[in-house]
Amino acid sequence: MMKAFKAMSREELLSLRDSLQAEYEKTKAFGLSLNMSRGKPAPDQLELSMPMLQMAGTPDCVTADDGTDCRNYGKVDGIAEAKRLMAGMIGVKPEQCIVGGNASLNLMYDQLMRAEMFGLLGSTPWKDLPEVKFLCPVPGYDRHFRILEKLGIRMINVPMGEDGPDMDMVEKLAAEDAAVKGIICVPKFSNPTGAVYSDETVRRMANLHPAAPDFRIFWDNAYVVHYLYPENQPQILNILEECEKAGNPDMVYEFASTSKVTFPGAGISVFASSAANVEEFKTRMGVQTIGYDKLNMLRHARFLKDEKTLAAHMMKHAALIRPKFEAVDEIFTRELGGLGIGEWTRPLGGYFISFTAPTGCAKKIVALCKEAGVTLTGAGAAFPYGEDPDDSNIRIAPTYPSLPELKQAAELFTLVVKLVSAEKALA
Amino acid sequence: MMKAFKAMSREELLSLRDSLQAEYEKTKAFGLSLNMSRGKPAPDQLELSMPMLQMAGTPDCVTADDGTDCRNYGKVDGIAEAKRLMAGMIGVKPEQCIVGGNASLNLMYDQLMRAEMFGLLGSTPWKDLPEVKFLCPVPGYDRHFRILEKLGIRMINVPMGEDGPDMDMVEKLAAEDAAVKGIICVPKFSNPTGAVYSDETVRRMANLHPAAPDFRIFWDNAYVVHYLYPENQPQILNILEECEKAGNPDMVYEFASTSKVTFPGAGISVFASSAANVEEFKTRMGVQTIGYDKLNMLRHARFLKDEKTLAAHMMKHAALIRPKFEAVDEIFTRELGGLGIGEWTRPLGGYFISFTAPTGCAKKIVALCKEAGVTLTGAGAAFPYGEDPDDSNIRIAPTYPSLPELKQAAELFTLVVKLVSAEKALA
Numbered sequence: 001m002m003k004a005f006k007a008m009s010r011e012e013l014l015s016l017r018d019s020l021q022a023e024y025e026k027t028k029a030f031g032l033s034l035n036m037s038r039g040k041p042a043p044d045q046l047e048l049s050m051p052m053l054q055m056a057g058t059p060d061c062v063t064a065d066d067g068t069d070c071r072n073y074g075k076v077d078g079i080a081e082a083k084r085l086m087a088g089m090i091g092v093k094p095e096q097c098i099v100g101g102n103a104s105l106n107l108m109y110d111q112l113m114r115a116e117m118f119g120l121l122g123s124t125p126w127k128d129l130p131e132v133k134f135l136c137p138v139p140g141y142d143r144h145f146r147i148l149e150k151l152g153i154r155m156i157n158v159p160m161g162e163d164g165p166d167m168d169m170v171e172k173l174a175a176e177d178a179a180v181k182g183i184i185c186v187p188k189f190s191n192p193t194g195a196v197y198s199d200e201t202v203r204r205m206a207n208l209h210p211a212a213p214d215f216r217i218f219w220d221n222a223y224v225v226h227y228l229y230p231e232n233q234p235q236i237l238n239i240l241e242e243c244e245k246a247g248n249p250d251m252v253y254e255f256a257s258t259s260k261v262t263f264p265g266a267g268i269s270v271f272a273s274s275a276a277n278v279e280e281f282k283t284r285m286g287v288q289t290i291g292y293d294k295l296n297m298l299r300h301a302r303f304l305k306d307e308k309t310l311a312a313h314m315m316k317h318a319a320l321i322r323p324k325f326e327a328v329d330e331i332f333t334r335e336l337g338g339l340g341i342g343e344w345t346r347p348l349g350g351y352f353i354s355f356t357a358p359t360g361c362a363k364k365i366v367a368l369c370k371e372a373g374v375t376l377t378g379a380g381a382a383f384p385y386g387e388d389p390d391d392s393n394i395r396i397a398p399t400y401p402s403l404p405e406l407k408q409a410a411e412l413f414t415l416v417v418k419l420v421s422a423e424k425a426l427a
Numbered sequence: 428m429m430k431a432f433k434a435m436s437r438e439e440l441l442s443l444r445d446s447l448q449a450e451y452e453k454t455k456a457f458g459l460s461l462n463m464s465r466g467k468p469a470p471d472q473l474e475l476s477m478p479m480l481q482m483a484g485t486p487d488c489v490t491a492d493d494g495t496d497c498r499n500y501g502k503v504d505g506i507a508e509a510k511r512l513m514a515g516m517i518g519v520k521p522e523q524c525i526v527g528g529n530a531s532l533n534l535m536y537d538q539l540m541r542a543e544m545f546g547l548l549g550s551t552p553w554k555d556l557p558e559v560k561f562l563c564p565v566p567g568y569d570r571h572f573r574i575l576e577k578l579g580i581r582m583i584n585v586p587m588g589e590d591g592p593d594m595d596m597v598e599k600l601a602a603e604d605a606a607v608k609g610i611i612c613v614p615k616f617s618n619p620t621g622a623v624y625s626d627e628t629v630r631r632m633a634n635l636h637p638a639a640p641d642f643r644i645f646w647d648n649a650y651v652v653h654y655l656y657p658e659n660q661p662q663i664l665n666i667l668e669e670c671e672k673a674g675n676p677d678m679v680y681e682f683a684s685t686s687k688v689t690f691p692g693a694g695i696s697v698f699a700s701s702a703a704n705v706e707e708f709k710t711r712m713g714v715q716t717i718g719y720d721k722l723n724m725l726r727h728a729r730f731l732k733d734e735k736t737l738a739a740h741m742m743k744h745a746a747l748i749r750p751k752f753e754a755v756d757e758i759f760t761r762e763l764g765g766l767g768i769g770e771w772t773r774p775l776g777g778y779f780i781s782f783t784a785p786t787g788c789a790k791k792i793v794a795l796c797k798e799a800g801v802t803l804t805g806a807g808a809a810f811p812y813g814e815d816p817d818d819s820n821i822r823i824a825p826t827y828p829s830l831p832e833l834k835q836a837a838e839l840f841t842l843v844v845k846l847v848s849a850e851k852a853l854a
Contacts (some may be wrong), residue, residue, distance in 0.1 A: 038500065040499060040500055040805065041497065053484040053489075053722070056481070056483035069470060069473065072467060072470075073690055074692070102528075102717075103718075109715040113540050117544070117554070119578075148714075150545075259717075263498040264498070265718065265720060265721045266498060288532070288533055289532060289536070290530050290532060290686075290691070290692070291692065293530065346483075
């Protein structure tokens with residue numbers, strides 16, 4: 001095994017750098033074309049839900065139990081079957097749910113646009129305020145940050161730990177500044193670190209005393225049932241319940257979808273919240289749309305049936321992607337273990353591995369990987385405004401490539417990490 | 428045949444009123460429960476598209492011709508097949524199209540929200556202006572008006588004629604007032620009058636010289652292929668082309684959907700415009716969503732195939748609903764002809780018959796119909812703020828009830844029109 005970089009002499013580093021450089025040039029000549037940039041299910045995962053599509057033309061997938069013809073207009077907030085399914089998935093009550101289209105991101109965007117234009121439960125529309133700020137646990141989900149940025153909402157970085165964001169900081173910023181209108185986060189198998197919020201984090205979140213009465217927690221429970229192991233499935237507290245207990249029933253919006261349960265392009269999504277928030281959401285969405293695709297809702301309900309069937313379905317996904325997560329960890333451990341030039345997460349669920357390179361190296365690593373044919377998520381993408389203050393975070397999305405491709409990509413990645421780290425040590 | 432009401436003596440009217448009242452009470456006792464309130468296809472129309480659902484699980488409906496796996500992420504603006512289909516339907520070029528989800532209304536709402544928050548092609552966001560106004564041909568589509576109302580956009584009524592809105596008024600208001608930011612209209616088989624815009628109307632629309640550089644025509648071509656007769660299919664000019672010719676390429680947004688081609692709850696929609704507008708729309712929608720349901724797009728493209736197949740499919744709809752339109756006209760003619768107490772449209776397509784009752788009678792007629800078990804669209808619904816200045820317009824939606832039900836409803840309607848008109852004449 002190689003020595004830690006900091007234990008090496010300059011001569012050792014120089015010679016290492018040269019051999020790494022040579023190896024890199026050799027690999028580049030292969031002309032790889034691999035993509036680990038997005039949390040995208042692989043084709044074999046999509047096959048798991050084909051029976052759902054094959055059911056589409058049957059009467060059972062056309063008429064809901066209450067007689068609703070799902071082909072026609074009506075039921076703007078979704079059919080009962082879909083509410084039950086999604087409520088079961090995230091552990092809330094069906095009446096707390098509104099079922100949406102194929103992107104929960106769209107529901108979040110819509111709700112932020114409505115906050116801007118109309119305000120929330122009678123508050124001043126955010127567009128009429130001098131400034132609106134959001135707390136953003138980092139690293140986090142780039143698409144969240146992009147929406148906030150486009151709306152001109154100022155994002156404040158809050159560091160993530162293993163149990164969730166720095167809650168001292170969240171409590172303080174929310175309590176002190178009425179311009180802070182919310183926090184947006186992925187509480188379970190967080191994108192990209194894989195962190196699972198502890199009970200204490202959830203309780204402290206629910207017990208915030210924000211200065212802004214229309215402060216909202218955007219609780220993007222994107223990976224709520226997306227476990228990698230049958231035997232180790234961490235649970236988080238029900239944020240709706242905790243907010244209710246804390247006397248803050250309207251403070252949270254929960255979101256989830258079946259994008260990585262059935263089909264990323266053709267799933268269903270859910271918004272869950274208090275009675276007042278659900279009522280407001282429903283009234284406003286009734287202006288925007290005639291409702292989302294109920295045929296797709298009913299198919300999902302018939303196919304995923306109940307929590308047990310859903311859990312079994314998710315274990316089929318796990319069986320396909322677990323080897324990919326493990327392969328990356330094996331290669332990283334073998335190639336980088338003990339070198340002191342990188343740390344990475346070993347998540348129990350979700351879609352990402354978060355890699356921390358030496359400070360100032362992430363952009364360079366991503367660029368060299370790209371040059372050699374391996375596309376990673378852009379360095380900095382997991383931070384507001386695309387700016388990683390340490391230039392050290394890299395998000396690895398191992399699910400889409402095949403296992404052999406993934407191994408090639410991971411090998412190249414570790415080679416590049418070593419090369420860039422050696423260069424840094426020599427600089 | 429009955430005399431015209433105005434030719435009747437007071438005694439004749441009194442005796443007529445009494446007998447109508449008695450007949451009304453008798454009908455009320457039947458306890459009807461019929462709905463002619465929404466432009467909703469009947470179940471037999473929905474059956475026409477069941478083969479599309481039955482194809483859903485076949486490989487042909489999963490993978491697009493360019494290899495795109497429609498189950499997964501990607502192609503935010505829609506797959507090529509769907510662009511071709513929708514472009515063919517509205518007579519524009521595929522590259523002028525973005526394909527959306529199951530509601531074109533949602534696309535219009537989204538675009539108005541973006542105009543408010545971000546402006547259009549670099550213009551001042553509408554939220555930052557002291558006032559925004561829209562021209563609204565009346566009677567028109569209630570859901571259009573509801574969006575504008577919720578956005579606080581002031582609506583200005585423009586009277587509809589048989590060839591479209593009063594273009595003198597449109598030209599004048601657009602040219603004189605920079606707060607007038609647009610017009611929203613249904614150019615073909617207009618909701619609810621069934622009017623078809625003449626070539627002159629379309630050309631004058633395309634040649635507007637609005638004071639506002641970000642003035643937009645919202646061209647809701649909702650009934651573009653929704654003919655009632657095989658032999659009489661009026662065409663309108665291509666507004667995109669006309670705007671281009673007029674040097675106003677960015678002035679128009681066209682919308683359409685398959686809501687009344689396949690399924691109202693599960694169709695696909697389209698936005699069509701100039702290159703600059705399409706680019707802006709695509710960039711902004713890329714923040715909002717990961718894209719709409721591509722599986723549904725591909726199914727639609729495979730099922731509706733081309734313009735010829737689509738046209739044949741629409742004639743199957745026509746065969747089912749034409750008898751309904753004709754039955755209403757027959758009953759209205761038999762019961763109201765020559766009485767001078769109502770006029771109605773005989774559209775060649777679309778989903779509505781527009782009825783003009785004596786001034787001040789529409790609310791009363793709708794209320795008495797409701798009391799006897801026949802639900803109509805609320806009186807005034809076809810006007811901004813729900814206010815019909817004459818209280819005379821009633822929208823009849825004949826498609827959803829079965830033919831026998833529809834006949835009962837139309838009979839009751841004519842009875843009520845006579846009763847309310849007699850009361851008015853006596854007042």
